[in-house]
Amino acid sequence: MDPGSSLHNGKPILEVKEMCKTFFAKERTVIALDHVNLSVYKGEFISLVGPSGCGKTTLLRIIDGLEIADAGQRSLEGVPLSGISQDMAYVFQDINLLPWRSVLDNAALGLEARGMGKSERKDRAMEVLEMVGLASFASSPPYTLSGGMQQRVGVARALAVRPKVLLMDEPFGQLDNFTREALQVEIAQLWEKLGMTIVFVTHDVDEAIFLSDRVALFQPAPGRITEIVDVDLPRPRADYDVRAHPRALELRSHIMTHLRAGKGMPE
Ligand SMILES: Nc1ncnc2c1ncn2[C@@H]1O[C@H](COP(=O)(O)OP(=O)(O)OP(=O)(O)O)[C@@H](O)[C@H]1O
Ligand SMILES: [Mg+2]
Numbered sequence: 001m002d003p004g005s006s007l008h009n010g011k012p013i014l015e016v017k018e019m020c021k022t023f024f025a026k027e028r029t030v031i032a033l034d035h036v037n038l039s040v041y042k043g044e045f046i047s048l049v050g051p052s053g054c055g056k057t058t059l060l061r062i063i064d065g066l067e068i069a070d071a072g073q074r075s076l077e078g079v080p081l082s083g084i085s086q087d088m089a090y091v092f093q094d095i096n097l098l099p100w101r102s103v104l105d106n107a108a109l110g111l112e113a114r115g116m117g118k119s120e121r122k123d124r125a126m127e128v129l130e131m132v133g134l135a136s137f138a139s140s141p142p143y144t145l146s147g148g149m150q151q152r153v154g155v156a157r158a159l160a161v162r163p164k165v166l167l168m169d170e171p172f173g174q175l176d177n178f179t180r181e182a183l184q185v186e187i188a189q190l191w192e193k194l195g196m197t198i199v200f201v202t203h204d205v206d207e208a209i210f211l212s213d214r215v216a217l218f219q220p221a222p223g224r225i226t227e228i229v230d231v232d233l234p235r236p237r238a239d240y241d242v243r244a245h246p247r248a249l250e251l252r253s254h255i256m257t258h259l260r261a262g263k264g265m266p267e
Contacts, residue, residue: 011078012039013197014063014165019072021058032058033069034222040165040199045191047200047208047215048225050259055223056201060167063199064090076164086114089158093170095150097142104129104138106153110161121160128156131190148179155187159194168200172207184210185238192236205255209233210242217255219262227258 016038023030032055040046048056061067063074065084074081076088089110097106108125116124129135132152134145142150151171158166168187172180188211191198202208208215208231215229233247234240242248 010041013042013077014038014040014199015073015075015078016059016063017073017075019059019062019074020070021055021062021067022070031222033062033072034224036072036223036225038216038225040197042197043195044213045188045198045200045211047202047212048218049202049205049208049215049255050218050223051220051262052203054218054220054262056218057169058223060090060169060199060201063165064088064167066090086161087164089161089163089166091151091154091158091166091168091171093173095147095154095174097150097153099141099143101142102139103134103142103145103153106142107138107156107160109157114161124160125156128160129153131159132156132186146179148175148183151175151183152186155183155190159190164197166196166198168198170201170203173203180207187211188236188238205252205259206243208255209248209251210237215251215255217258219259226262229255 016036019033019036021033023032036055036059038059048059050056058067062069065081076085098109104122104125107129108121111121111124126135126138129138132155134149134152134156137145137149142153145153154171172183175183184207190196200208200211212231215231216225217227217229218224219226229251231251233242233245
């Protein structure tokens with residue numbers, strides 16, 4: 001069962017069923033995922049929130065096929081998946097641009113991996129750089145960009161492949177508060193404009209509330225989704241101070257209480 005989903009009655013675009021993953025490290029066994037179920041609906045923004053080590057990255061990597069599960073199934077548009085999915089794209093927490101490639105060639109990386117021809121991939125990469133406001137930096141090397149700009153290139157690289165589901169693992173975690181807030185607004189606008197489906201991992205409860213339609217709460221060891229909270233706040237949320245909204249305060253308090261009741265706290 002998918003715990004606590006009330007808003008969505010349609011068919012999910014992405015389904016994760018009974019996903020299990022245990023890591024065996026030196027003298028330590030960690031049940032990172034314990035029969036995790038998750039349904040993601042087309043066009044929704046869903047966040048995974050929970051304390052460090054509760055299995056968020058493991059779940060996202062398994063969804064994309066970067067990590068192999070011990071048990072469980074995943075499907076996209078009803079079709080079971082195996083291996084790395086070409087229909088999803090992953091934005092990593094580390095800003096891992098290739099330093100010897102221009103911004104444009106970095107943005108085109110996923111297209112190259114998918115075998116797209118040079119001129120088409122250049123056009124497509126330029127289009128997404130325009131979306132993130134970096135067209136004028138297309139020929140620059142990445143090290144000449146600020147951290148926020150580099151992460152925008154990471155987002156552009158993922159958008160370039162026009163993924164059916166965009167997976168984002170704490171993409172703004174390394175950025176200062178101002179840049180982080182600016183990018184939150186930008187990603188919310190892109191999500192609305194492109195009608196994307198996004199699964200977003202964050203430690204930050206306010207970030208999750210600002211961005212999401214639903215927030216899935218994780219608890220660690222064993223990693224489980226224990227509740228899914230509907231974020232019933234009006235959009236566009238950049239138009240008002242979400243943190244001061246009475247309903248946002250209620251949701252924040254509910255989420256924090258739930259997470260505190262687990263074995264860890266968000267940082
Ligand atoms: N390759 C690995 N080998 C051994 N243990 C691992 C490995 N990857 C993850 N783990 C363990 O699995 C658990 C879940 O890790 P995961 O990275 O998914 O957590 P997370 O929720 O993303 O944490 P954070 O918020 O700190 O990024 C942790 O206890 C971690 O130590
Ligand atoms: Mg993680």
